[in-house]
Amino acid sequence: MNIILLTAEDLTGDTCAEIRDQRRCQHILSVHQAQVGERIRAGLLNGNMGSGIMTTLQPDLIIIEDLIFDEPPPPDLPLFLVMALPRPKMLKRVLQTVSTLGVKKLVLMNSYRVEKSYWQTPLLEPESIREHLILGLEQARDTQLPEVILEKRFKPFVEDRLPALIAQTRALVAHPYSETPCPTGLTEATSLAIGPEGGFIPWEIEQLEACGFEGVHLGKRIMRVETAVPFLLARLFH
């Protein structure tokens, strides 16, 4: 937690906030080891970043006063990310990583190699998704919550909705058997599709190509999804 993110519900006035949930209170007390009177970095969810002064530090109540939000959040990545739904254990980390890296729009979609049970995880509840996205923002020092869309059926999504989502972007799909190496130093708006463990099946690659995606590879090494995401994003934009 490299920034304390405040929501509208935390604010008790224009320049004052009260934090009452255990997670943030505990973190501020035990990890930050904040002192009364100390000015600490804070941000307004979906707003600006800034700071405030700790005036009360209790295990179940932290009051921050003299809040100012005078700094814009870091720039977004110009990336729309489409991922095959990872298995639950990986999903948590992927949501945090995507949020940390500055992606603002993510579709989690079905694919042949996505096990049906993955769609049953409580991690896909909106509150749980939001929680992991916020952890990622707190890590990065960002305030802008990404949007996450769930698409449980591959074909209608790719045929009917994906074309509009990738319009005006350069659309790439990470595919180990592609001939084209992953481009670097992009500055234009980009869409990126990442398959499940084991990869997209050939029919899915055909569908994505028909939709306008270009296959790109990352070299000979096969990466887990949670490694491939930061690797691809670092390579695409710099």
Place this chain on the structure above:
Amino acid sequence: MNIILLTAEDLTGDTCAEIRDQRRCQHILSVHQAQVGERIRAGLLNGNMGSGIMTTLQPDLIIIEDLIFDEPPPPDLPLFLVMALPRPKMLKRVLQTVSTLGVKKLVLMNSYRVEKSYWQTPLLEPESIREHLILGLEQARDTQLPEVILEKRFKPFVEDRLPALIAQTRALVAHPYSETPCPTGLTEATSLAIGPEGGFIPWEIEQLEACGFEGVHLGKRIMRVETAVPFLLARLFH
């Protein structure tokens, strides 16, 4: 497991191997769903890659025959990595990721913000380190086991041993307060130091700079170590 890694102990002849451990047997049976007579990708630990034919498939014994090892492993990354020891939960994944990405020499060192208890984890036993490195190789399709060195004291390591280790390399330290952005497209031998959560303390940065390291930053976003590793490696080399 995108390649079956065989050790000298698995080989029962020049072209024949027996796998008896539960982890690999189970994976081959349940994930690969291999069939008797099928040719499957295999590699010799610290040797070449190739393939062999499954002739026996039992829960506790898999026999592979007609093994040929005719393909070199993918090229190493020209990188020597020095990391502050991450907390145990992250250490597992970091070892796998580093191994997947092709790093062949890794030092895990102490730093002011590394909690003493981290050095007590059984994950640092040589057998455990080896196990996680092998998982990373199996993921990547590589056969060359990285070397991991533990350095429990920062000062004598950085003063006495690190200078020789980074000789003839471009030495970089990831440091959010540096003015220099992380370089890209390197082809020369490179050394990279990555700090603990919370970063190196200023004295440690001074010591590393005195040793020949140049600070580089990754932009405004602060990443967890397990995200920073693939991100930095993707950016440095492409």
